[in-house]
Amino acid sequence: MIELISKLEKLSLELVQKQDYLYKVEVKKEQLESLLLSFLNEFGYITLDSINCRDDLEEGNFVITYCLLTPKRDHVVMVQTSIERENASLPSIHTFWPQAEIMEREMHEMFGVDFPGHPTLIDFALEYWDNIPPLRRDFDTLQYVNDMNPFRGQRDDALDAKVEMKKKREAKKAAKLKAEQEAAAKAELETQNNPSQEVQNEE
Amino acid sequence: MMESGFHGCDLDDSLKCKLEESGTQNTHSVMEKAAAWFRSRSIFVVAYGTGCGAIEMPPTFTSRYDAERMGVVGVATPRQADLIILSGYLAYKTLRRVIRTYEQMQKPKYIITLGSCPINGGMYWDSYNTIKKLDDYLPVDVSVVGCMPRPEAVIDGFSLLQKRIKNGEKAGWEKYDENLDFYKKNQKRVLGNHVDPSYETDWYNLENGSEV
Numbered sequence: 001m002i003e004l005i006s007k008l009e010k011l012s013l014e015l016v017q018k019q020d021y022l023y024k025v026e027v028k029k030e031q032l033e034s035l036l037l038s039f040l041n042e043f044g045y046i047t048l049d050s051i052n053c054r055d056d057l058e059e060g061n062f063v064i065t066y067c068l069l070t071p072k073r074d075h076v077v078m079v080q081t082s083i084e085r086e087n088a089s090l091p092s093i094h095t096f097w098p099q100a101e102i103m104e105r106e107m108h109e110m111f112g113v114d115f116p117g118h119p120t121l122i123d124f125a126l127e128y129w130d131n132i133p134p135l136r137r138d139f140d141t142l143q144y145v146n147d148m149n150p151f152r153g154q155r156d157d158a159l160d161a162k163v164e165m166k167k168k169r170e171a172k173k174a175a176k177l178k179a180e181q182e183a184a185a186k187a188e189l190e191t192q193n194n195p196s197q198e199v200q201n202e203e
Numbered sequence: 204m205m206e207s208g209f210h211g212c213d214l215d216d217s218l219k220c221k222l223e224e225s226g227t228q229n230t231h232s233v234m235e236k237a238a239a240w241f242r243s244r245s246i247f248v249v250a251y252g253t254g255c256g257a258i259e260m261p262p263t264f265t266s267r268y269d270a271e272r273m274g275v276v277g278v279a280t281p282r283q284a285d286l287i288i289l290s291g292y293l294a295y296k297t298l299r300r301v302i303r304t305y306e307q308m309q310k311p312k313y314i315i316t317l318g319s320c321p322i323n324g325g326m327y328w329d330s331y332n333t334i335k336k337l338d339d340y341l342p343v344d345v346s347v348v349g350c351m352p353r354p355e356a357v358i359d360g361f362s363l364l365q366k367r368i369k370n371g372e373k374a375g376w377e378k379y380d381e382n383l384d385f386y387k388k389n390q391k392r393v394l395g396n397h398v399d400p401s402y403e404t405d406w407y408n409l410e411n412g413s414e415v
Contacts, residue, residue, distance in 0.1 A: 126332060127296050128397045134331045141331050148393055149335040152323050 001075075004043055011035065021075045032081050033091045036066060040096050044070050045077060048097035051104065053111050057137040060085050062111060066093075089114040110135040235371065242285075242311065243368040244274040246361070249284035249308075251301060254291015256317040256351050263354040275361050281307045286364070290351075292320035292327045293334050299394055305341055312376045313344045313368075315360050318351050325350065339389040342375030 001023075005015050008025060013035070016024045027035050039045040045068035054063040066079040083090060092115040094101040102124075104115045109124045112133040123129070132139040250260045263270050264277055278284050281304045289301060305312070316337060319325040324335035337343055344367070347360040367374070379386060390398050 125296070127299070128395055130395075139331075142329060144331055145329050149324065149333075151328075152336050 004077075007043065011038075015077075018078075022078065023075060024078045024080055026080050029081050029083055029090070032079070033093065036068075036079060036093055036096060039068055039077070039079065046071060048093075048100055048103075049076065051100065051107060053107050053113065053135075055085075055111065055135070055137045056082070057085075062088055062113065064090060064107075064113075083113075087114070088112065089116060092116065092118040094118060109133065112136065239369055239371050243365040246273075246275045246286050246313075246365070246368075247278045247284050248275055248286045248288060249278055249281050249304070250288045250290070251304060252291075253289050253293050253297050253301070254318070254320060256290025259317065259351050259354055259357060260288065260290065263357050268354040268358060270358060270361060273358070273361055273365070281305075282309060284308055285311065286313045286315060288315050288317065289321055289337065290317040292318075292325060292330075293337060294330075294332045295334065295393055296332075298334055298340060298390075299398065302341065302390060302398065310376055311368075311374060313364060314341060314375055315345045315347065315357075315364060316343050317347050317349075317357060317360075319348055320350075322346055322348065334393060340386060340393075342379045342386070344375045 008015050011031075013025050013027060016026075018024050025035075047069040049067040049069050052065040052067070054065070056063055061082045061084050063080060063082045068077045068079065069075075081090075088111070090104075090113055092100070092104055094104065101118070101120065104113075104118055105121060105124045107113050108115060108118075108121055109126055109129070110133055115121060126134070131144065134141065248264075250257070250264075252260065262268055264275075270276075275286075281287065285308075287301075287305060287308065293301060305314070316322070320327060320333075321337035321343070324330075324333060327333040328335060334340065345360045345364050347356050349356055352360075387398075
């Protein structure tokens with residue numbers, strides 16, 4: 001790790017430790033390709049784990065993170081760069097890591113990031129999508145869903161839950177009131193009967 | 204068990220009436236009745252595993268629940284099948300393939316759906332890529348509810364379908380033929396003009412009912 005830090009210092013880059021196994025290095029877009037290549041060939045990070053994209057709508061840029069691993073698998077280095085949201089484009093790194101091809105293809109579909117030189121930048125999970133890419137934050141998913149797939153209406157014989165619950169509550173109340181009245185009447189009868197019983201007992 | 208209903212859909216009244224006639228019997232002669240009885244006892248199934256419900260099909264068709272004792276047998280291709288089981292949510296991409304598969308099947312043909320997703324979207328109700336009401340796009344004969352339905356419920360769905368076939372009730376494919384405009388309009392609404400060529404009419408080259 002100390003070696004890596006000194007090597008990055010030569011390129012005037014700083015390695016920040018985020019967690020005990022997680023390190024981050026931020027880099028400009030122009031420097032990205034050469035840095036990733038030296039990570040692969042010089043520093044021994046032969047595995048590209050994932051490419052992630054974060055949409056910072058307020059600041060108007062995408063934050064792209066490349067997660068790299070050594071064969072030891074004991075720590076992850078995140079190479080992070082930020083690009084402008086408008087006409088976003090990145091150099092394709094499918095020649096370094098073959099698995100990057102499909103990751104970049106997915107990012108192109110979900111965020112609309114362009115990768116010049118990418119061999120198969122075609123539909124991935126969606127087909128014939130002509131709207132804003134769906135994982136961009138300015139894409140209103142709920143609005144789109146309500147326009148395209150409205151909810152099923154209720155059944156013709158469906159009852160209104162509010163009205164039914166009110167009816168139920170009133171019926172319960174009435175039953176309770178009736179029970180109370182009956183109990184009161186019963187108690188009254190008993191108080192009327194009791195003195196006479198006592199009299200009878202005394203006799 | 205829920206019958207596939209058209210309640211609450213935004214249908215024209217005339218169309219709604221047509222669809223609700225499904226209870227009428229249309230087997231009259233003895234031969235038709237006999238054919239319906241035989242048909243109900245040999246349902247060949249193409250199991251199209253969309254979504255998580257596909258996991259319920261191996262126990263249904265193998266020795267534990269053994270749907271073959273009811274005459275329900277799996278087949279390899281849609282052209283051999285009478286029944287297609289759609290077992291879960293349908294993305295637009297899947298729907299395109301399902302429509303194509305359904306139109307390749309020979310008549311008479313039936314659809315059973317499993318789970319709540321084909322009925323109302325289920326837990327994928329707010330997905331940008333999943334349809335909510337399958338019966339807008341294809342005629343569903345029996346919807347087995349549950350998330351997911353157990354094999355017992357799936358077999359109950361089979362027996363309900365068999366009962367309907369035996370009674371000669373109007374099936375989904377007849378509704379599909381009669382209301383093709385309605386179904387194709389809905390399919391075009393979500394899939395655009397990229398629906399695969401139909402095997403029933405030359406819809407691919409039609410625009411607003413007239414040839415371009």
